[in-house]
Amino acid sequence: MPYKDQDKQRAYQRAWAVKKRAGNRAAYLAGKSCAVCGSTESLEIDHITPADKVSHNIWTWSPVRRFAELAKCQVLCRICHDRKCLSEGNNRVLTHGTRSRYEKGCRCSPCRRANAEHARRVRANRRARVQTALELDAIGRAAMEGRAR
Known part of the structure; x- marks a missing residue:
């Protein structure tokens, strides 16, 4: 049954999706390790063949559809995933001094400066x-007051 207040319904749906x-992501990655180095830290899902990728936003899909997409993937740690993407010519690897690198967890001085500059712009x-x-x-x-006179 829908909410009478649409804002409450949207807030509920956002919280549910998050x-x-x-x-779903935590359950899938639980007990897994990087296929290359064996690390269990900062695990990510990597499409073995990037051309087979349907979407990266799979965690709210139905289990059947999600596992069909995950069958085309492997689990890699962030470092190995970045290396693989770089070797494939993908420019996904983030450089220092950018906000996106800061969002991925880097706290070096250039990345912190980039994040602070972004916050100032926002x-x-x-x-x-x-x-x-x-x-x-x-x-x-003022226009309303002018009409009221």
Whole structure:
């Protein structure tokens, strides 16, 4: 039965999807190790043949569909996965001094600076949007007051 409040329903559905993705991924990776080096840290799913990849967002799929996609994959640690992608000519390997590298867990000085700069841009954009909304609101109120007279 749908919620009367759509915002509550969306929040519930988002929370459900996050929980489902995390649970399915953790269950699949439990007890597994890297196919190359045997590590059990920072495990990722790698499509053995990248051309066979349907999607990377498989954790909320039905079990049958998900396991069909996982049959085309192997478990690799982040380091081995990056090496494999680099050897295939995939530019997926992240460089230091970028926010994406920071998001993957790197905390070197260049990556921290890149993340801080990104945060500054996000805050500045948010302030600009709020300021624009306030200005538009003021214009709208002024127009409404002009009609009321």
